[in-house]
Amino acid sequence: MKITRRGFIQTAGVATAAGMVGVPY
Structure with missing residues (x-):
């Protein structure tokens, strides 16, 4: 997975x- 700063x-x-x-997501 590519993790961006926004993400x-x-x-x-x-x-x-x-x-x-x-509440767990």
Whole structure:
């Protein structure tokens, strides 16, 4: 998989939001 800077930030953002909400994505 090619990880771009945007993709990394998006993934980190989703992971953070999921962690805060408590819902695994």
